[in-house]
Amino acid sequence: QVHLVESGGGLVQPGGSLRLSCAGSGFNFNEYAMGWYRQAPGRERELVAVISSSSILTDYTDSVKGRFAISRDNAKNTVYLQMSNLQPADTAMYHCTMHGRNHHYSADLSDYSYWGQGTQVTVSS
Numbered sequence: 055q056v057h058l059v060e061s062g063g064g065l066v067q068p069g070g071s072l073r074l075s076c077a078g079s080g081f082n083f084n085e086y087a088m089g090w091y092r093q094a095p096g097r098e099r100e101l102v103a104v105i106s107s108s109s110i111l112t113d114y115t116d117s118v119k120g121r122f123a124i125s126r127d128n129a130k131n132t133v134y135l136q137m138s139n140l141q142p143a144d145t146a147m148y149h150c151t152m153h154g155r156n157h158h159y160s161a162d163l164s165d166y167s168y169w170g171q172g173t174q175v176t177v178s179s
Contacts, residue, residue: 055080056168058150063173066140074135074173076150084108084128085156090135091163092146092175101163102148103135113161117143140177147172 062074074090089104103114103124112124118137126133133150153159154167 056152058152058168058170060148060150060170060173063148063175065176065178067179068141068177070140070177071136071138072140072175074137074148074150074175076133076135076170078131078133078150078152081152082156083131087111087153087159088124088126088133089151089153089163089166090124090133090148091151091166091169092144092148093172094146097146099163100146101161101166104153104159104161104166105133106159107157111159137175140175142177144175145177146175148175 057079060076085107087106090102091099092102093099105112105124105126121139123136149169149172151166151169
């Protein structure tokens with residue numbers, strides 16, 4: 055059974071930084087592309103960043119390029135999202151997500167089949 059558990063969210067001032075973590079279990083973590091998406095109240099889900107199983111490929115939504123960095127440690131079954139220069143528009147629930155097919159990669163949220171409960175990120179002064 056796939057299990058994804060996020061941590062690291064919180065309240066931060068504009069310009070601040072946070073590092074989100076997601077621990078995966080119940081599947082061969084090193085075979086799957088992973089990603090982060092976010093959802094703010096009243097808004098659609100937005101795929102923020104994705105990373106291939108071997109970390110060779112990454113993609114970001116335009117609004118976070120240069121500010122966010124996705125990485126993974128397959129030995130620890132963990133994917134990270136380092137967020138810098140956070141802005142109020144980044145406020146949302148952030149969810150870790152797993153691609154629906156092993157050894158595949160895409161930057162389309164519809165290809166991702168599992169997600170965790172999420173961790174709240176609030177950017178406010």
